[in-house]
Amino acid sequence: MTRTDRQHRLLPSHLVEPGGSGAPRPRRTARDWVVDTTLFLLAAFVGLLAADASAQYTSATVTLLDQLAGAAACSALWLRRRWPVGLAVALSLANAVAPVAAGALLASLFSVAVRRPFREIAWIGALAVATSVVQVFVRPDPTTNAGLSIALGFILVLLVTAWGMLVRARRQLFEALRERARRAESEAELRAAQAQRLAREAIAREMHDVLAHRLTLLSVHAGALEFRPDAPPEQIARAAGVIRDSAHEALQDLREIIGVLRAPGENGDGARPQPTLATLDALVDESREAGADVVLDSTVDDPAAVPAATGRTVYRIAQEALTNARKHAPGTTVTVTVRGRPGEGLTVDIRNPAPAGPVPPVPGSGQGLIGLTERAALAGGRMEHGPAPDGGFALHAWLPWPS
Structure with missing residues (x-):
């Protein structure tokens, strides 16, 4: 053709x-x-x-x-x-x-x-x-006068050609609008594909937030077994149980992320529900069972009423903060404070004091807090973190909660 x-x-x-x-x-x-x-x-x-x-x-x-x-x-x-x-x-x-x-x-x-x-x-x-x-x-x-006839002929030719040109311009305008609509539709499809790609990249970055918590538990308790082979059998059994549960949870989380990253129509069955603010208590209980000292202070009467995306962001922020405290300030008390109501937003404050003694260096890239800061900004909020005046570490985040 x-x-x-x-x-x-x-x-x-x-x-x-x-x-x-x-x-x-x-x-x-x-x-x-x-x-x-x-x-x-x-x-x-x-x-x-x-x-x-x-x-x-x-x-x-x-x-x-x-x-x-x-x-x-x-x-x-x-x-x-x-x-x-x-x-x-x-x-x-x-x-x-x-x-x-x-x-x-x-x-x-x-x-x-x-x-x-x-x-x-x-x-x-x-x-x-x-x-x-x-x-x-x-x-x-x-x-008829000759001059009038000539003028009449000129006017008729001018009017007809002007009318035709107006019709042509109108048709070209309609065709341009149709082409613009088609182009806008194509651009919308491209933007949707780009948004999907960016969302998948964000999910891939979230693997750090999800798996770092589990893998840190594995690292801490495996290190305890390595350096305390003479520990009482009860402690060894407890550490082994934590390692087993953390490994199982890490596999479940990894399976969940891979399921989300699949193309549309390829999602398998058995996907677990996403965490929300209502599951924050379970995260704190899990950290306590692993040996961490965590104090949760929440004034939100109905955590289930918090929007799912906002609650999931709060959960990930708390998860990253608890993971970092376990790695860099073991043995300290971590305080998690959640305040807010519809129309005013949701505030999260997480603090831990400086560790009492030297802490073995634990490898880390620092990408978790950076990713959470970006995540909070995308949700319409903000997040700040850094060393506290007493030598500890403080994290403050605010997220919108529409009324």
Whole structure:
């Protein structure tokens, strides 16, 4: 398929400029038939008026020739979609000697103005005006002043071409709006795909927030077993149980994330519900069972009423803070404070003092807090963190809670 063929397939019939080399002839629609028939009838009506006016001062032979010329000119209008320029030129020349062709000429000029560029419209309109002037002297009307006839012909040509150009501009505007709508739809699809990709990247970054908590428990208790092989059997059993449970939970979390990252339609069954503010108590209990000293102070009466996305963000913030406290300040008391109500937002404060003694270095990239700061900003809130004046660590976050 050539470029010309593609253009004729994509453009509606009223915007196709026929007459090109090898260009297919557009099929007339019901609207095209109505327009063509209307123009034919109008041209025939104008031709009859002109023939009746000229019959009063011409011979019967000339009148018959005028009628034949008018019928041919009106019939030629059915070719205006295929050869608009050639038809307009031919009718302009016929109009110089046959006033009955004036109606068909105006219809052809309208078609040229609708379908062709301004340069062609200008010289064809000038030709039509010139032949109208010639007609005034070749076929003068005794009842009308010559100057008035010339002015009337010029005004009619100008009005018809201006009307056609207005229709052309209107159609081009509609086509541009359609193209803009199609482009906007394509851009919306691209933005949706980009948003999906960014969401998946955010979920991939969240793997750190989800798995770091579990893996830290594994590291701490495995290190305790390594450095305290002479610990009482009860402590060893407890540490082994924590390691087993943390490994199981880490696998469950990893399976959940992989399920979310699957393409649409590939999600498997058995996906666990996402954590919310209502599950914050369970996170604190889990940290206490692992040996951490955590104090939870929450004044939210109904945690289930908090929006799921906001509650999930609070959960991840608390999870990261507890993980960092366990790694960098073991044995200290971590205080988690949650305040808020609908319309005022939700405030989270997490603090822990400095550790009493030296702490073995634990590897960490610091990406967890950075990711949570970005996450809070995307949720419409903010998060700040850093060393406290007493040497400990403090984290403060505020998230919106619509009323």
